[in-house]
Amino acid sequence: MASANSGLLGSPPAGTESAEKLLRVRDLSVQFRADRRGWVTVVDGVSFAVGAGESVALVGESGSGKTVSSLAVMGLTGNTGGRISGGSVEFEGRDLVSLPPREWRALRGSGMGMIFQQPIRSLNPAYTVGDQIAESVRRHLGLDRRAAMARAVEMLELVQVPRAAERVNEYPHAFSGGMCQRVMIAMVMACNPRLLIADEPTTALDVTVQETILALLRDLQEQTGIGLLFISHDLAVVAELCQHVVVMYAGEVIEEGPADDLFYTPRHPYTAGLLASIPQPGIGKNRRLAAIEGRIPVAGSWPAGCRFQERCPHARSGLCEATHPVMVATGDRDGARCLRTADLELQGVHQR
Ligand SMILES: Nc1ncnc2c1ncn2[C@@H]1O[C@H](COP(=O)(O)OP(=O)(O)OP(=O)(O)O)[C@@H](O)[C@H]1O
Ligand code: SF4
Ligand SMILES: [Mg+2]
Incomplete structure (x- = not known):
């Protein structure tokens, strides 16, 4: 690299x-x-x-x-x-x-989507990262809850978050700054x-x-x-x-x-x-x-x-x-x- x-x-x-x-x-x-x-x-x-x-x-x-x-x-x-x-x-x-x-x-x-300098501030601490990605996908792509959650895992894998299927259920505070930025990128990219x-x-x-x-x-x-x-x-x-x-x-x-x-x-x-x-x-x-x-x-x-x-x-x-x-x-x-x-x-x- x-x-x-x-x-x-x-x-x-x-x-x-x-x-x-x-x-x-x-x-x-x-x-x-x-x-x-x-x-x-x-x-x-x-x-x-x-x-x-x-x-x-x-x-x-x-x-x-x-x-x-x-x-x-x-x-x-x-x-x-x-x-x-x-x-x-x-x-x-x-x-x-x-x-x-x-x-x-x-x-x-x-x-169009936007990511910012402080990714942690863009994430809601009260919801898991999976819920937040899935909510965005449901709103914009009209997927049902199960499909939206599957999309959230797929997107976390795409941005190379290790153990995406487990981490999708974690809250933002459990992610480092770099991982939060990956989550934000996943959330934006999830809606194509x-x-x-x-x-x-x-x-x-x-x-x-x-x-x-x-x-x-x-x-x-x-x-x-x-x-x-x-x-x-x-x-x-x-x-x-x-x-x-x-x-x-x-x-x-x-x-x-x-x-x-x-x-x-x-x-x-x-x-x-x-x-x-x-x-x-x-x-x-x-x-x-x-x-x-x-x-x-x-x-x-x-x-x-x-x-x-x-x-x-x-x-x-x-x-x-x-x-x-x-x-x-x-x-x-x-x-x-x-x-x-x-x-x-x-x-x-x-x-x-
Ligand atoms: N909400 C606001 N109310 C009043 N002035 C603002 C507001 N947001 C930005 N400005 C002013 O607009 C100008 C441009 O700000 P901007 O945030 O776009 O700069 P920037 O190039 O992104 O700088 P940085 O590298 O610090 O992020 C600055 O003079 C700033 O003070
Ligand atoms: S001040 Fe410098 S940048 Fe501005 S017009 Fe004159 S030579 Fe160009
Ligand atoms: Mg700026």
């Missing part, structure tokens, strides 16, 4: 460039109500797509808007006190934003969704457990052809799993492209900064890792012009504080939101 921090770009899954787009998010904006200031935009015109069988990473520092964007895809913005203020979320060709909430809810579980959103699913786990969960996700994706939206702040992990990368900063997408291109030739200084801060094979262990100095501006206080200007080593006075960059496509790459992208030569990870 590959390590989370080695074999950078060594074994991404086969590309599916022409994959039919299962999910298309266009110009999505999300707001939350802030005291006195009224509604504040935290996700600002975000666009990305996930094809059937494709794995797409949404990466960026804490507070960049990754979770808010993915909860919006799931139709859960209202549950967190926010609202979708613009754009569309198309799933299998249907715009979900204009759907009645009941229909969007029906798609959660059956069409076409899209899986995984929001930092390994961040709270030990490194060795992280690796097994990543390997499991990759295997499941290859076996089932599910579309995967993988959210992470860790580009080394993303390199193992994803074919396409969408980088977010201060509520917007600032760079997007195929992983095997973006990692070697970033076109935005922020992406280059993220890449400089990850360990790379072949580079001495004692090398000090570069980090991006400064902090991400908070929603509601984004500067005019480029939102990365205060931290950017390439910022140019008179230019970057004056103009808010749009996404500029370069060659066959989807693009970067930088006014100087054409004249910068940015360093990516080293080619092996």
Whole structure:
């Protein structure tokens, strides 16, 4: 099994460039109500797509808007006190934003499922894991109790929970963090969704457990052809799993492209900064890792012009504080939101 921090770009899954787009998010904006200031935009015109069988990473520092964007895809913005203020979320060709909430809810579980950073919080401590998986299966697939329980065991076996037939009758507290995450994956996969959103699913786990969960996700994706939206702040992990990368900063997408291109030739200084801060094979262990100095501006206080200007080593006075960059496509790459992208030569990870 590959390590989370080695074999950078060594074994991404086969590309599916022409994959039919299962999910298309266009110009999505999300707001939350802030005291006195009224509604504040935290996700600002975000666009990305996930094809059937494709794995797409949404990466960026804490507070960049990754979770808010993915909860919006799931139709859960209202549950967190926010609202979708613009754009569309198309799933299998249907715009979900204009759907009645009941229909969007029906798609959660059956069409798309989501796993989170703290799996134990997503499980109900009062019910056995089998009951919880079976309940989801009965609701979405209409199976009777016996068939739903058989499905629960089958799914626990699929996610490699040892002694699945016994453990199906145990309560969540009897499972370790890694095993809880397997149970959550089993619960989501039990209803045969076409899209899986995984929001930092390994961040709270030990490194060795992280690796097994990543390997499991990759295997499941290859076996089932599910579309995967993988959210992470860790580009080394993303390199193992994803074919396409969408980088977010201060509520917007600032760079997007195929992983095997973006990692070697970033076109935005922020992406280059993220890449400089990850360990790379072949580079001495004692090398000090570069980090991006400064902090991400908070929603509601984004500067005019480029939102990365205060931290950017390439910022140019008179230019970057004056103009808010749009996404500029370069060659066959989807693009970067930088006014100087054409004249910068940015360093990516080293080619092996
Ligand atoms: N329920 C909420 N009410 C108000 N603001 C919120 C709410 N949820 C998120 N935000 C704000 O939206 C912005 C984006 O948050 P989000 O959780 O999407 O970040 P993230 O990229 O997922 O970060 P992390 O890596 O820490 O999970 C942040 O400024 C956050 O404070
Ligand atoms: S627009 Fe200017 S400040 Fe923003 S990333 Fe590009 S060079 Fe840096
Ligand atoms: Mg988050």
